[in-house]
Amino acid sequence: MNKVLMSGNFIICEAAIRAGCRFYGGYPITPQNELTEYMAEHMRKAEGGIFIQSESEIAAINMIAGASAAGLRAMTSSSSPGISLKQEGISSMAACELPGVVVNIMRGGPGLGNIRPSQGDYFQATRGGGHGDYRTIVLAPATCQELADLTMAAFDLADKYRNPVMILADGMMGQMMEPVTFKKPKPRIYNKKFMLQGAGTGKSKFIHGLILDPIDMEEHNWKLARKYEVISKKEPRHEEYNINNAKMIIVAYGTAARIAKGAIKRLQNNGMNIGLFRPVTLWPFPEQQLRSLSAKVKNYLVFEMSTGQMLEDVRLALQGYADIRFHGRPGGAVPTPAELANVIARVYERTVK
Amino acid sequence: MAKIVYQRPKSLKEAIFHYCPGCGHSIVHRIIAEVIDELGIRGITIGVPPAGCAVLAYNYFDVDMIEAPHGRGPAMASAIKRSLPDRVVFSYQGDGDLAAIGIAESFHAANRGENITIIFINNAVYGMTGGQMAPTTMLEQKTTTSPLGRNNKLDGYPVKVSEIFSQLQGVTYLERCMVNSPANVNKTKKAIKKAFQCQINGHGFSLIEILSPCPTNWKMNAVNSCKWIDEVMSKVFPPGVFKDNIPVTAKTAEVAK
Ligand SMILES: Cc1ncc(C[n+]2csc(CCOP(=O)(O)OP(=O)(O)O)c2C)c(N)n1
Ligand code: SF4
Ligand SMILES: [Mg+2]
Numbered sequence: 001m002n003k004v005l006m007s008g009n010f011i012i013c014e015a016a017i018r019a020g021c022r023f024y025g026g027y028p029i030t031p032q033n034e035l036t037e038y039m040a041e042h043m044r045k046a047e048g049g050i051f052i053q054s055e056s057e058i059a060a061i062n063m064i065a066g067a068s069a070a071g072l073r074a075m076t077s078s079s080s081p082g083i084s085l086k087q088e089g090i091s092s093m094a095a096c097e098l099p100g101v102v103v104n105i106m107r108g109g110p111g112l113g114n115i116r117p118s119q120g121d122y123f124q125a126t127r128g129g130g131h132g133d134y135r136t137i138v139l140a141p142a143t144c145q146e147l148a149d150l151t152m153a154a155f156d157l158a159d160k161y162r163n164p165v166m167i168l169a170d171g172m173m174g175q176m177m178e179p180v181t182f183k184k185p186k187p188r189i190y191n192k193k194f195m196l197q198g199a200g201t202g203k204s205k206f207i208h209g210l211i212l213d214p215i216d217m218e219e220h221n222w223k224l225a226r227k228y229e230v231i232s233k234k235e236p237r238h239e240e241y242n243i244n245n246a247k248m249i250i251v252a253y254g255t256a257a258r259i260a261k262g263a264i265k266r267l268q269n270n271g272m273n274i275g276l277f278r279p280v281t282l283w284p285f286p287e288q289q290l291r292s293l294s295a296k297v298k299n300y301l302v303f304e305m306s307t308g309q310m311l312e313d314v315r316l317a318l319q320g321y322a323d324i325r326f327h328g329r330p331g332g333a334v335p336t337p338a339e340l341a342n343v344i345a346r347v348y349e350r351t352v353k
Numbered sequence: 354m355a356k357i358v359y360q361r362p363k364s365l366k367e368a369i370f371h372y373c374p375g376c377g378h379s380i381v382h383r384i385i386a387e388v389i390d391e392l393g394i395r396g397i398t399i400g401v402p403p404a405g406c407a408v409l410a411y412n413y414f415d416v417d418m419i420e421a422p423h424g425r426g427p428a429m430a431s432a433i434k435r436s437l438p439d440r441v442v443f444s445y446q447g448d449g450d451l452a453a454i455g456i457a458e459s460f461h462a463a464n465r466g467e468n469i470t471i472i473f474i475n476n477a478v479y480g481m482t483g484g485q486m487a488p489t490t491m492l493e494q495k496t497t498t499s500p501l502g503r504n505n506k507l508d509g510y511p512v513k514v515s516e517i518f519s520q521l522q523g524v525t526y527l528e529r530c531m532v533n534s535p536a537n538v539n540k541t542k543k544a545i546k547k548a549f550q551c552q553i554n555g556h557g558f559s560l561i562e563i564l565s566p567c568p569t570n571w572k573m574n575a576v577n578s579c580k581w582i583d584e585v586m587s588k589v590f591p592p593g594v595f596k597d598n599i600p601v602t603a604k605t606a607e608v609a610k
C-alpha cells in the first residue's frame with residue numbers, strides 16, 4: 001500500500017470517502033475549512049457523492065441525520081462553536097439511533113475564543129454534549145495515520161451501534177502533515193430495515209425521538225443505556241508507551257499526547273523513567289485499563305490543553321489509588337516538548353521517591 | 354352495488370386524529386393523503402413532520418416518516434431527497450417552525466431549489482405550546498404572549514412567507530390557500546397535488562402555504578374561526594398563486610391527460 005503525504009484535515013476526508021461516506025454537509029469555520037473545501041471537490045467526484053454547503057451547523061447536522069436515515073454514510077465537520085450548535089441534532093440522532101460521523105477540530109474557547117489548537121471541548125464531547133441521557137463515541141487520533149484509521153473506524157462504529165461518533169482533534173492535528181497509508185475499508189454492515197426509503201408495498205415506518213409516555217420513554221432510556229454499557233465494555237482503546245519500569249505515567253490524548261511523548265523521550269536521556277497512557281477512545285474512557293496500572297505505578301500527571309477536563313475521568317478511573325497531578329495549557333497555547341519536559345521533571349522530583 | 358363516494362384514504366392509518374375539533378391540521382392531513390393515493394406514490398413518499406401540533410403526523414400518515422427537530426425539517430428533507438432522488442419528499446411545518454426558528458433552513462432549501470415540497474400550516478399562533486405569538490400573528494391579535502394584542506412597535510409585523518419566498522430564484526411553485534370552506538379545501542388539494550406533481554416531474558422546489566384554523570388558541574368556535582380566516586387573516590395573507598415556474602410544456606401535458 002502506498003504512503004502519501006497529506007495534511008490532517010484532508011486525511012479525514014479521504015478516509016471518509018474511501019470508507020463509503022457519500023454525504024457531507026458543513027459550514028465554514030476555522031481551523032477546519034480545508035476539510036469542507038476538500039469535500040466540496042472530492043465528494044462530488046465520488047460516485048453518488050453528495051456535498052451541501054449548509055446555511056449553518058444546525059442545518060448540517062440535520063442534513064446528515066436525513067442522509068443517514070435514507071441509508072447513506074454521512075459526515076459533518078466543524079470546530080468548537082459550530083459543534084455547540086450541532087448539539088440538539090446530535091442528541092436527536094442518538095435518540096433516533098441514527099449513525100453519523102461528526103468531526104470537531106477544536107479551537108480555543110469558551111465563546112468565540114480563538115482559532116488556535118485546544119482541547120477545551122472534552123466535557124462536551126464525552127458527556128453527550130446536548131440534552132438528555134445519551135452518549136456519543138469519541139475517538140481522539142494523535143497521528144496522521146490514526147486520523148485515517150479512526151475515521152474509517154468511526155463509520156464502522158456508528159453503523160454497529162447506530163449512534164453518532166465524534167472524531168475529536170484540534171487545529172494542530174488538522175494542519176499537520178505526515179505520510180499516511182489508507183487501509184482497505186471493511187465492507188459496510190448495516191441492516192436495510194433501519195433505512196427510511198419509502199414503504200414500497202410494505203408497512204410504513206417512522207423514525208422519531210418523541211416518546212410522550214414516561215414509561216415508554218424510560219424504557220427507551222434504559223435500552224440506550226444498555227447499548228452504552230456494551231460499548232463501554234467492548235470499545236475502549238488506548239495506547240501505552242514506555243510503561244514497563246515507569247515510575248510515573250503521563251495521561252494525555254491527541255496533540256497533548258504527542259507533546260508528552262517528545263517530553264518523555266528527552267527525560268529518558270536524563271534517567272527518568274516515565275510512561276505515557278494515551279486514551280484513544282475518550283468515551284468510552286479506558287477506565288479499567290488505566291486502573292490496572294495503578295497496582296504498579298502510583299504517580300500520574302494528566303496533561304491537557306485545557307484547564308482540566310479529562311482529569312475527572314482519570315480521577316474516576318484511579319479511585320484514589322494513586323497520586324494525580326495536573327498540568328494544563330488552555331486557550332490555544334501549545335507548549336513545546338522541552339517546556340513540558342521541564343514541568344514533568346519538576347513534578348517527578350517532587351512526587352516520585 | 355352501491356358506489357363508494359367517501360372513504361378513508363389508503364395513505365391514512367386507521368387512527369383517530371388527536372387534533373382539536375375544527376383544527377386545520379386534520380383537514381390538510383386528509384387531503385395530502387388523498388393526493389398521495391391519487392398520484393399512486395404511497396410507497397415512494399417520505400414525510401418529515403415538525404415539532405408542533407403535527408408532531409405525531411407519523412401516527413396518521415401511512416408513509417415512511419422521520420421527525421425533525423423544531424424548524425429543521427427542510428434541511429432533513431433536502432438531504433433525504435438528494436440521497437434518494439426518485440422518492441417524493443415533503444416537509445410539513447407550522448408557522449413557528451417555518452417562519453421563526455426554522456426560517457434559515459426553509460429559506461435556504463427554497464433558495465437551493467431543492468426538489469422537495471413544503472406544506473406550510475399558517476395558523477397565526479404557536480398551537481402546540483399553548484397559543485403564543487407566532488411570526489404570522491396579526492397585528493392587534495391577542496395571544497398568550499401578546500395579551501394586549503400584537504404591537505407592531507414592540508412585536509414586529511406578521512411575516513408574509515409566500516410573498517418573501519416567491520422572490521427566491523430557487524422556487525418553482527408557490528401558492529397560498531385556505532381550508533375554511535369546502536370550496537377552499539378543494540382548491541388547497543389541487544395546489545398540493547400540483548406541488549407534488551411539480552416535484553415528481555423534477556421541476557424543483559414547491560411550497561403551499563395554508564391558512565388554517567386553530568379554534569382552541571383563537572378562542573373561537575370552528576365556524577367563527579373559518580369566518581375569521583375570511584374576514585381578517587386572508588386580508589393580511591391574500592390567497593393566490595405567487596409563483597408558477599413549472600415549464601409550459603409540462604403544464605399542457607398535464608391538461609391533456
Ligand atoms: C428547540 C425547540 N424550541 C422550542 C420547542 C417547543 N415547541 C414545540 S412546537 C413549538 C411551536 C409550534 O408552533 P407552530 O410551528 O406554529 O406549529 P402549530 O403547533 O401551530 O401547528 C414550539 C415552540 C421545541 N420543541 N424545540
Ligand atoms: S391547538 Fe390549534 S393547531 Fe393545535 S390541534 Fe388544537 S386547533 Fe389544531
Ligand atoms: Mg402555528
